[in-house]
Amino acid sequence: MSAAGWRAAIAQFVTEQSAARAVDIADIRQLGGGAIQENYALDVRVRGGAFDGRHAWVLRADAPSRVAASHSRAEEFALLQVAHDAGVLAPQPLWQCADPGLIGQPFYLMQRLTGTAAARDLVRGAWTEDQRNSLAQRLGQELARIHGIRPPQPRLSYLPKPGIASARSRVQQYRLWLDCLPDAHPVLEWGLRWLDVNALEADTVVLCHSDYRTGNYLVNDGELSGILDWEFANWGDRYEDLAWFCARCWRFGAWQFEAGGIADREPFYAGYTSESGQQVDTERVAYWEVMAAVRWSVIALQQAQRHCSGQEESLELALTGRIVPEMELDILQTIERIEAGERNCA
Amino acid sequence: MHNQPYGRALLSTARDTLKSLLGVLPEAQRYDALMVLNAMAISARESEPAARHDCVVELDLLRRLDSSSRAEREGVDGTVVVGAVDVDGTRFDSELARRNKQLAQALRSGRFDASSDRAIRELLWHQVIAKLRVSNPKYLAEFAPEFSRN
Structure with a gap:
């Protein structure tokens, strides 16, 4: 399934997680670099609920080939929670989806930070x-x-x-x-x-x-x-x-x-x-x-x-x-x- | 016998042509083209006689290290003989691989901790220098210029 095909599934997922009235995914595009996982930039409009407003998020999912010793997305999500709670300058983790049925593999969403890593x-x-x-x-x-x-x-x-x-x-x-x-x-x-x-x-x-x-x-x-x-x-x-x-x-x-x-x-x-x-x-x-x-x-x-x-x-x-x-x-x-x-x- | 220009000259001309295209390539493809240029340069250096000679020296050092092969070493007296009888390099390469495997096991088990330290280091340095001369001579010139060929 293509990133565009996920749009409805992700919108539905966010609606449920954030108890929103409606969620519109304005844009999904793949971000570069990631031998281990795939990253997508999401521009999201949430209507209603605690997340009402516009957001820049990242969706992170496993790439087809994984390297030994890297964690699953669920484990990485837990790590981000611990780091974020400890006051580390890490992206804020939002929600995770362990069900591979939704977009083909487990994924999680996090805040998208601005800057260059190149x-x-x-x-x-x-x-x-x-x-x-x-x-x-x-x-x-x-x-x-x-x-x-x-x-x-x-x-x-x-x-x-x-x-x-x-x-x-x-x-x-x-x-x-x-x-x-x-x-x-x-x-x-x-x-x-x-x-x-x-x-x-x-x-x-x-x-x-x-x-x-x-x-x-x-x-x-x-x-x-x-x-x-x-x-x-x-x-x-x-x-x-x-x-x-x-x-x-x-x-x-x-x-x-x-x-x-x-x-x-x-x-x-x-x-x-x-x-x-x-x-x-x-x-x-x-x-x-x-x-x-x-x-x-x-x-x-x-x-x-x-x-x-x-x-x-x-x-x-x-x-x-x-x-x-x-x-x-x-x-x-x-x-x-x-x-x-x-x-x-x- | 092939017609001129031979492989190395062809490769060099091909690289120059690809280099002249870099300026007109979009950013994403530029990176790919740079990788292609690098791969071509490594292959060209790998096929030079000097690189083959470094492998001959490596095998010689490996044999010297292996005390059990003393008789064999005296029989061979230098290593050029190996290249001469082994036209396609299969036996040469398999002996090199086999001896490196034995050396790796011996190093892991600590068999060389106390003895042969100088000989081991000479060999390991030779291996690294020989590989860098092919894969990244600039890095060698930066960090170990005394071993740089250029």
Whole structure:
């Protein structure tokens, strides 16, 4: 069924959920980007009930091909509720529909925030130094707010139990994923072995966004306007998110700005500390940057495999397989930098 | 024997033609065209003799690492022989894949934790550099210029 064909079904659904007199879906159009889910922008007119008025919403549904370890729409909806209630700058979740009969798959509706998430545009933006620093600081603050969410959370009971040795559990996970791929990857195995032997235990278990990086937040007129893409959120080590944001693979060519290609690390860390009261331990960040490079490598290999296996022929997926050596270089260099630092301290 | 121009020259001319179209393509198709250009450039570099040579060196390093294959290594004395007897590269590629699989398992089990550290690193660095020379020489020039060929 086409998006236009859903119009009546969605209007009926919103009418019931919002106890409206009538609901008119003025426009539905597909939004770009989403290997895992499909997003549609909805312009809605609600007559009567608590939501009377015009609204800009997003409908989010599963894409035909899902990636391992991403949550279902219902789970993501619960996450958004928890994050929104904790005061995180996330889109407000509205209603979910678990019934796949309505539009072909489960979906939920949320508020549509204004701004751009396009990573390459953001890192090439003509920002002043102040704008860069204040954006990075805000991003640090929002991350700390997410990390303020701690177990237990009844609405998030579907998440795997928070284990303290989360670094080791990540190593195990990535090895299992590698075992599902046809080729051997010695550099990744070497990195995983190092991560295993040098595993760090988390000081506290927090809610990690797990894909907190440039490309997954919105900026409007130079201001942070929303944190997006919650589908990988999980209990974990705060440093997993801090390092993911700073990892070289998420700077989109703006290498000199180590915090997500938008600013130096200092304002990002300072924002984090101001909100959490927690100093950022740069050695821990370095450890988790190795983990970040391994993780993105394995995911990139999985994406390429979707192309190679014939499941989904795509030049973009195919080329993703060929970026892996960039992360492998990061792994070698970061580990050797850490080792050199340890030798200097000894 | 084919007629000139040969594959590599053809590919290069084809890339230039596609590049000249970038300006007139709509934004969405421009991104696709850039991906096509990138894929063509990677394939071209992959088919260069230097890239094949890097694979020969990789196999040599893998064999050196495997102490159980000492006799075999002495017999081969360098690796050019492999390429000569193995015209279509099937046996070469399968040995490379097999040895990488063994190495990956050994690394995971920690068998190389204490020993062979220098040899392992030499091999891993070689693998990464060789792959980047083909897939993204600009990245290599940015972060490890000492290994850059250009």
